Amino acid sequence: MFGVQNVNPHGVGHVLCCMCGMGMPPNPAGMCVDCIRSQVDITEGIQKACTIIYCKECARYLQPPKHWVRADLESKELLTFCIKRIKGLNKVKLVDAGFIWTEPHSKRLKTKLTIQKEVLNGAILQQTFVTEFVVEWNLCDACARAAANSDQWTACVQVRQHVEHKRTFLFLEQLILKHGMEVNTIGIKSQPDGLDFYYGSRSHGLKLVDFLQNQVPVRARNDKQLVSHDANNNTYKYQYTFAVDIAPICKEDIVCLPFKASRDMGGIGPIMLCTRVGSSMQLTDPHTLRQVWIDAMTYFRAAYKACGSSRQFIEYVVLDIEPVQGATMAGKFVLADVQVARVSDFGVNDNILTARTHLGRYLQAGDTALGYDLASLQIVDPELEKYKRGIQLPDVLLVKKSYEEKRRKKRARGVNRTWKLQRLDMQAADDAGNRGGRNGAEKDAMDEELFLQELEEDDEVRAQVQMYTDPALAASAAAAAARRLQ
DSSP: OEEEEOSSOOOSOOEEOTTTOOEEOOOTTOSOHHHHHHHOOTTTTSOOEEEEEEETTTTEEEETTTEEEEOOTTOHHHHHHHHHHOTTGGGSEEEEEEEEOOOTTSOEEEEEEEEEEEETTTEEEEEEEEEEEEEEEOOOHHHHHHHHOTTOOSEEEEEEOOSSOOHHHHHHHHHHHHTTTTTTEEEEEEETTEEEEEESSHHHHHHHHHHHHTTSOEEEEEEEEEEEEETTTTEEEEEEEEEEEEOSOOTTOEEEOOHHHHHHTTSOOSEEEEEEESSEEEEEOTTTOOEEEEEHHHHHHTOOOEEEOGGGOEEEEEEEEEEOTTOOOBTTBBOEEEEEEEGGGTTTOOOOEEEEESBTTTOOTTOEEEEEEHHHHOOOOGGGGGOOSOOOOOSEEEEEEOOHHHHHHHHHTTOOOOEEOOOOOOEEOTTTTOGGGSOHHHHHHHHHHHHHHHHHHOHHHHTTSOOEEOHHHHHHHHHHHHHHHO
C-alpha cells in the first residue's frame, strides 16, 4: 500500500506529473504515487527475513545474547520482541504493526508493518510490507541440563510445613501460579510434607524464598555443597539448598499461647483462634475480640503448635443468638452470646451449650456452625498450667458458619462448580502417597475439596486466587438448568 501525504497543501487544483504527465493533486514531490513508487523504496535497508530461537520445553524465545523471554503466540509481547529483531526500522517511522495468521506447525511468524518516511522535497511516503520470521527450535541452557540429567540443578528450595493437611500448599500453589514464580523451575517434586523446587540458578531460588517470606510466616536457612572444582582456572561449582519451614499454624486452628508471650501481649489468651495468615498470623480471642499480629521472627523465637485443627470440627445448630450490648467490633467480627446444640445430639438428648462467639454478624437462629468441643478436646499443654489465675475454658468455641446444607441442596438440584484452578506440573515423590499411614490419594482429594469449599465461602481468599471457567462443567450446568425449566 502506497500513499503520499501533502505536508503543506496550497490548493485543490490538479497539476501534471513531471514524470508521466498524468493529472494529479499537487504535492511537494511533483510526481504521482506510481512514479514515486518507481523512484523511491522506503523499505530499502529494512530486514525482510529473520530467524528467532525458541525453546519448546519452557516456551521461551532467545533475546540475544543469552536472555530468554516468555511470550504467547500473537501476543503484544511477542510482537514487540519480533519488531525489535528487525534491523533498519530506526530510520523510518513505524505507524502500525500486526501479525498475519500462519499455521501453528509451520514454524513461521509473519508481521505486517506500516511505515512512513519523508522523501523528495518534504513529501511523506507511507508503505506497508511483510516480514517473515523463521522459528528454530533449540533448548535453552536450563532445559538442556534437565534433558541430559534431571539431577543437574544448581539451587533447590525445600518448602515444608509439618501439619496433617496440605491446604496451605494448595493455596501457595495458586499464589505461585498467579505471580509466575514457577517459570524458571527445572522441576517440581511433591513430598509428603511439602514441595521441592529445583532451579538452574541460585538467584532464582533466592527469588522464590523472598516471595514465600512475603506470603506466609516462614523461617529460612541455606547451605551449599561443592560439586566440582577446576584447579586450572580456579572455579568452583556448588549446589545450593534452601530449607523453608512454614509455621505449623493454619487458619481456623486454635493455639495455647505460652505464658510469657501472653504476659508480653497484655494478658491476652490463653486460648486463641487463628483468623488470618499472611506474612504474619492474626490471633483473635473469640471471647473478648482482642487481636494480635505475630510475625515469623516473633513466632519462631518461642514456637508453639496448634491445639486443634479443622479435622476436629464439630457441627452445631444455633438455637439462639444475641449480640453483646456495648461490645466493640473488630473488623468483620461482632461479639455475641449464643446457645447451640450438637447436630449429633438431636433426638438423643437435650444438651444445650452456651458460649460467646465472634460470629455475631454471620450467625442467626437456625444456622449451622462448625467449632471445637473444648470439653472433649482435652487440651494437654504445659503452658496452660503456668497461668496462676483460674482458667475456665468454655465448652464450645465456634469458628465459622457452615454451608453444608446449602451445598447439599445444590447437589440435589444438579448444580455443580463451573470453574477450575490451574495446577503446577509437579512430579510425585516415591513416598508422597503414603503420608500419615492412610491412603494418600483420598487425603489429598479431601484436602483439595475443603480448599475449594473455602474459596466458595471466603471472599478474601478467593480474591487472591485466579479462577478459570471450565467449558465442560459450564455446558453440563447449562444443560441441567435447561432440564429443570422444562
